[in-house]
Amino acid sequence: MSPGTWEARLRLWIVIDGRNALGPGKVRLLEAIAAGKSLSAAAKQLRMSYRQAWKHLRLVEERTGIAVVEPHRGGRSGGGTVLTPQGKALLKAYHEFHREVDEHARSACVRHFNRWFSPRVRE
């Protein structure tokens, strides 16, 4: 069987003092909070308990030293959680970091594996 399309795929973490401070899971949680302005809705969407979601946030904040969420002021529901300006900026920095490393990984993948896979048909 010959391979068709082939590419690099990666997962990327910021590790502080040897521990995961920000990676795919925590980023997804922050994105869900940014979209829904609610920690409980974000947790539900990601199929984790409120307690697990809260723990993830606490670990991000403890390990980075950055307050990433704050209570949602205003709004009809009268409660909720939003990203702080710093939390939004940190998320943006992660996305830019991820995009750059991902692009590099894809081009490096072609360079390192072209002789293995290129003769085969690519879609």
Next chain:
Amino acid sequence: MSPGTWEARLRLWIVIDGRNALGPGKVRLLEAIAAGKSLSAAAKQLRMSYRQAWKHLRLVEERTGIAVVEPHRGGRSGGGTVLTPQGKALLKAYHEFHREVDEHARSACVRHFNRWFSPRVRE
């Protein structure tokens, strides 16, 4: 709490037709086979069943189209599994690929997060 040392950490896969063909788990298995010249010893070392290990190998070979292992000829035990020359070369290519992307990720991490974490003490 202020972060101490911080760095990027990544996991990297070669994905062929959308499926994992070679990544950290399969690479560890190939390395263990290269070191011990035995699939059953490699499986035991990695705490997986012989069947699981064999399945991983089959997936690598099916998805890459490359025969990565062969029976061990000779030797006192009279049996065993070794990497083919192509299998060794593929493993080497993965390591070079991984090293390059990892180095880039570490330098990109400093560039993207220096303003967040650099004022803090680094070990």
